[in-house]
Each structure stands twice: as C-alpha cells, then as structure tokens.
Amino acid sequence: MFKSILRPIIRQNNNNYYSSLLILRQLSSSSSSSSSSSGQSSPNRIDNVLVIGSGLMGSGIAQSCATSGKFQSITLYDVNDKQLGIAKKSIAKSIEKLYAKGKVDIESVDSAVNSITFSNRTDPKSTDNLLIVEAVPELLDVKQKIFANLYDQFKDNPTVIYATNTSSLAVKDIGLSVPVKDRYAGLHFFNPVPLMKLVEIVKLVDTSDQTVESLRQFVADIGKVSVQCRDTPGFIVNRLLIPYSSEAVKMMERGDASVEDIDTAMKLGAGYPMGPFELMDMTGIDTGKFVRDAWLARNDPSLNIASSELVDKMVADGRLGRKTGKGWYDYSK
Structure with a gap:
C-alpha cells in the first residue's frame, strides 16, 4: 500500500516527505482508538486544536494558537520525535523574539511553549469543539489517506472540524474520504505563519455556514484576518x-x-x-x-x-x- 507513496517521496529527497509517510503509517495504526465529544461550548468557537505535521507551517500554526491563549489544548502531532524536538526549539526561539519586541501578550515564553503538547499520538487532551488542521507536504495521496484515518478515529465526534492547509491542491480532492462534508474546509495560512496576518478560508459547496463561522472565529482568536473564497486554484493570493x-x-x-x-x-x-x-x-x-x-x-x-x-x-x-x-x-x- 505504501510503495506508491514512497516513490515520489524518495524522488523529492526531502526529509519532510519522509515525515509525511511516517505520519500516515502512524495514523493508520491509531485510527482504531476513536475519540468522542464530552461537552458543548459556543457553537462557533474552537476550543481545542490538533495540528498534523510539525514542519514550518504546522509549527507556525501551533505557535499562533499558543500565543493567543484562547484554547483549552493545542496538540502538535508528528510521528518523528526528532522533528518534534526541532519544532519545539524553533517555536521557543520565535516566541522569545516576538516577546522581546512586545509583539505577543503572554505570561512568559515557557508558558506559551508549554501550552503545546508535542506528541507522536493524535490524542488531544480534549476533543470538545476540536479543529484538526492538516499541514503536511503537498502529496495528494498522502493527504487523502491522512484524512481517511483521522475521520476513522474521530467519526463519533460531531463537533470535529477538518481542515487542510494546502496551497496548491484542490481542497475537494484532498477530502474525498471525509463523509462529513459540512465540517470540512480549506484553511490556508501564509509563511511565516506567526508574522503573516492573512488566512484564506476555502468554502466548498457542502461546507456549512456554521463551519465557516467557526473558522472565522478561530482565525480572529489567533489575531489574524480571514478572507473567504471558493475552491479555485491558488485561492485568492496565489x-x-x-x-x-x-x-x-x-x-x-x-x-x-x-x-x-x-x-x-x-x-x-x-x-x-x-x-x-x-x-x-x-x-x-x-x-x-x-x-x-x-x-x-x-x-x-x-x-x-x-x-x-x-x-x-x-x-x-x-x-x-x-x-x-x-x-x-x-x-x-
């Protein structure tokens, strides 16, 4: 099953692509342990965040969530423990610079960094009103299988919103294996995430207005500005x-x-x-x-x-x- 994925990854000769494959393997084995919701909050507010992939984009998204102080839990997932360590150091260094310049309102650098759970398991501390943001490299088949495994794990939770951070692939194609189309969308951040204020929300035909409003509130909660567009190549900016x-x-x-x-x-x-x-x-x-x-x-x-x-x-x-x-x-x- 993984041979067809491995070939393009090897051709790219990029550690991030190896990490994507490993993430997929890990998710395949963990999807059997599904999580469910245990409570309710505001219907439009994200309370917990799970970011899949700890590269530049994933780390930046987790960092922006951490410095906002708005969430009950933030989990940055990667199967590669070494990459998670690199991500933690990078996030700490970035927050320290922003804190020194007065760009973030936080109690301390350590408190912000420690609000992120760096994990090789897709098990957030809480799954109430959970947003899952996929931020792995742009390989369509890998992304599709990641979402298939994530949905299998969280299918019994009616509050989960699934989002992809893709910049070049069709959001619809990535989410083919997500049956709950009303809770699936694109959420495109820009690099470097902690500094760039814009986030493009990509609404598909079946994406519900409530999901869009939840994503708008999430973007506002992390101090950024959202714009909405259809699933068109490049969205607006690109x-x-x-x-x-x-x-x-x-x-x-x-x-x-x-x-x-x-x-x-x-x-x-x-x-x-x-x-x-x-x-x-x-x-x-x-x-x-x-x-x-x-x-x-x-x-x-x-x-x-x-x-x-x-x-x-x-x-x-x-x-x-x-x-x-x-x-x-x-x-x-």
Whole structure:
C-alpha cells in the first residue's frame, strides 16, 4: 500500500516527505482508538486544536494558537520525535523574539511553549469543539489517506472540524474520504505563519455556514484576518501572485528588463513593498515551482502560467532564495 507513496517521496529527497509517510503509517495504526465529544461550548468557537505535521507551517500554526491563549489544548502531532524536538526549539526561539519586541501578550515564553503538547499520538487532551488542521507536504495521496484515518478515529465526534492547509491542491480532492462534508474546509495560512496576518478560508459547496463561522472565529482568536473564497486554484493570493511572478520571469528571460529593474519598477511604480524577484526569494523559489507544477498538471487553460527552464535549474542547483543564501539575489555576501 505504501510503495506508491514512497516513490515520489524518495524522488523529492526531502526529509519532510519522509515525515509525511511516517505520519500516515502512524495514523493508520491509531485510527482504531476513536475519540468522542464530552461537552458543548459556543457553537462557533474552537476550543481545542490538533495540528498534523510539525514542519514550518504546522509549527507556525501551533505557535499562533499558543500565543493567543484562547484554547483549552493545542496538540502538535508528528510521528518523528526528532522533528518534534526541532519544532519545539524553533517555536521557543520565535516566541522569545516576538516577546522581546512586545509583539505577543503572554505570561512568559515557557508558558506559551508549554501550552503545546508535542506528541507522536493524535490524542488531544480534549476533543470538545476540536479543529484538526492538516499541514503536511503537498502529496495528494498522502493527504487523502491522512484524512481517511483521522475521520476513522474521530467519526463519533460531531463537533470535529477538518481542515487542510494546502496551497496548491484542490481542497475537494484532498477530502474525498471525509463523509462529513459540512465540517470540512480549506484553511490556508501564509509563511511565516506567526508574522503573516492573512488566512484564506476555502468554502466548498457542502461546507456549512456554521463551519465557516467557526473558522472565522478561530482565525480572529489567533489575531489574524480571514478572507473567504471558493475552491479555485491558488485561492485568492496565489491565483494572482503565481501568474505575476511567472510573467516577471518571462520578462527577464526575454531580456525585456533586468531582475533589479523589474523589482524597482514594481516597488516605485506600483507601490509594492517588494518586487516579484525579491518576493520569490523570500517565499522560496522551490515553493513557487511546486505550485506552478501542480497548476500545469491540471491542464487548465485559464491558469496564466508557463514553465521556466531557468527556474527549474535554480531549484535543481539549490538556489532557492534567502533560505539557502542565493536565489535571484546573492545573500551570502
């Protein structure tokens, strides 16, 4: 069953993809121990949060929940104990910086970090009004099986809301194995989660208004702003941003203008805080390529994007932007 999943993971050669597979294995074995609700709270308020995947996005979501002080329990799940340790240190470091700058209103850094349960089991302290946010890498079959196992575990709990943090896949496709369509939606955060204020709520045809309102309240509780959209490729931000970035690359490849001049033009002429190449370097050139490739695979003529041999080579060479020291600009100097 896992061979078909393992092959693309190995090709990616990325530890996060190995972690996704291990998460799936663990969930398969734990789904037999279902949890149920024992009480009621406000119908629109999330009381407990379970985040699946402790990478950058999952850790950021858990951190934002922790610094809000709004929840009875927060559980950050990963099958990889080493990754959980890395996530805990990263969260502590991030909260410490924000606390020193007066950006978070918390009792102490330790109290905020300790409000998160770092666990290799999907067993929250409480499952009352539980929100489950899946935040593993963008592999459709892995995400689908994760949701199948999660639903099997929590199927007797009528208060659970299921959400995916996908940025490039169809929310509907990911949740095919979730029968309670009224309690399933997309919840797209932006990286770095603790700093980025926007969250896109993706409402499917069958997503209930109560679920949407619960998610809106959750987003407000963690100090962020929500916008709502349909399950359209890229949702709102990436639907506009990816073609914009793609057009900037094509302009540079044609020799119409340099990287520096395109960035300067968009900052001074359009009032953008940074140009498209600076933005690609900040968000990760590999991230943009991943979304672009997912869109190209849809064969949708309405998506105004094109492949780029230069971008493909940069990713292959490890020039991913700020996180590697080099991208469209050199940050190593």
